Amino acid sequence: MKNEWPLWEVFIRSQHGLAHRHVGSLHAPDATMAINNARDVYTRRNEGTSIWVVKSVDITASHPDDKAELFDPAQSKVYRHPTFFPMPDDVKGL
């Protein structure tokens, strides 16, 4: 059980112009090996054009118990969506 390799989270950019997206995690002794392993584990079928790896312990995540406090307020603010405002049919360019 000694010296277990740290866990890394892997993010892949699938195509030029898209954001990196979380695809999974893996163990590696350092960042260089994490990139090498990520290439073998997560891009065997042309899934990527770029890889990010981040040590899992360095990620700060919101807690599920805070979900209501964090996200409920947005629900009552429908006016943030353009569809909230009915527009006259004959006005163009809106």
Added chain:
Amino acid sequence: MYAQMVDTGTPSAAAVDAQEARFQQRIDDGIRIEAQDWMPERYRRTLIRQISQHAHSEIVGQLPEGNWITRAPSLKRKAILLAKVQDEAGHGLYLYSAAETLGISRDQMVDDLHAGRAKYSSIFNYPTLTWADVGAIGWLVDGSAIMNQIPLCRCSYGPYARAMIRVCKEEAFHMRQGYDLMLALARGTPAQQAMAQDALNRWWWPSLMMFGPPDGDSVHSAQSQAWKIKLFTNDELRQKMVDQTVPQAEYLGLTVPDPDLKWNAERGHYDFGAIDWEEFYNVVKGNGPCNRERLETRRRAWDDGEWFREALVAHAGKAAARATAKAA
């Protein structure tokens, strides 16, 4: 990501019941459970057992086919087999990561496998005697695995479901390359056809056993179905496999080794003969043709790699220390 183990202290029984009812409601509503969410300890333990055994199966499953990489009949077949075996390693890694989100370490899982505390699919304790076995494994063993895994893409635990989606996408290649190999043999010489038939004869029953004991004898089924970590029963999936595979065998001109096999128009399914469950339990208990060899191979690989794993950690430590010193 590592699960944040939610410390619930020692709540009253009523509070636990209410919490568990909310948990079940979420599952019934089709909302995925994620690593940080509260979950009953039994759900966590059952999933760790299920996912880690699944991961072990992928890793041990490399061995029977790996046996043929150096003896593949052409460069094309060799490259395909290498890619397939590499996929199995990848599948093992996706699944180990999914299990780790439940709070068990990778090393602990590996140790459980090597100590014989954790199981892997008993199918991998059968030997690969001829090249046709590589085809039969892709066609039948991966075919059964897909049948079992596709529903798991919708299972209640998010990290497991996501891992299964990746696995299933890749498994379709495995099954097809297996059938393609069988097709080549079936269209070949009489000796090649005989080799294909022999492989089907040996892999047919073990592949049907992969779905596990009959529903009446399956210990974990009811609870696992309520938790949506098992979506169909063993017998339902087994029947689907038989129905799907028989016409495929007919197309190859091969005979399924079951004298009781026949189409039942009334049920709309094939009836098939009794499975030798004594053989199944015997292999599960460790007495299959290759149990000892498989575990021994895994242990040796782990032990032989120990110095290398440690050297990489030492190197990473030194490089980090040097970087810190330089920055200071």
